[in-house]
Amino acid sequence: KQEVTQIPAALSVPEGENLVLNCSFTDSAIYNLQWFRQDPGKGLTSLLLIQSSQREQTSGRLNASLDKSSGRSTLYIAASQPGDSATYLCASRWGKFQFGAGTQVVVTP
């Protein structure tokens, strides 16, 4: 069974700092790895999707990398802003999606 782990569970940084969020998975036979953002009381919004054949994806201040051999993905958020405060979840797909527990991020002004 695929296990997805996110460390740390919570993170607080001052505005302007770069954020590094980690995601690890146990089975490297994945179709893709996806990062989501969830605001309190809301659903999940997709941020980036990395296909199994790719090493990274970028969108604006966000960059996600994928290393299947080590079972890891990292989400980088450059120059964090208070509006980046949310919970970030990663999910690996190998048929169905398996989610990590998320990292709760607080960016202080």
Next chain:
Amino acid sequence: DAGVIQSPRHEVTEMGQEVTLRCKPISGHNSLFWYRQTMMRGLELLIYFNNNVPIDDSGMPEDRFSAKMPNASFSTLKIQPSEPRDSAVYFCASSLGSGTGNTIYFGEGSWLTVV
């Protein structure tokens, strides 16, 4: 596109009552997922359908839970009888097939409270 549409958005019901949650996936998507989210257990996959056929229901907690997908544009998740421990946010999500480039899209969730 309107996105994944769920109803009701909020429901408060008494223990023992039947609860039916509804979902309309994004048009053209052929994979549909039901998730449950709680503080204690995070996001759990309950069941997923591919081309209206249930593929994996191993996450359905017990016989009180049932899910159907009578056609490509509609799915229901039913809890009968409901219990206080069923209180959670239930998300429906859809995806275009199982290809490597296919993103999963979530609805806004149905917030269920069983008292």
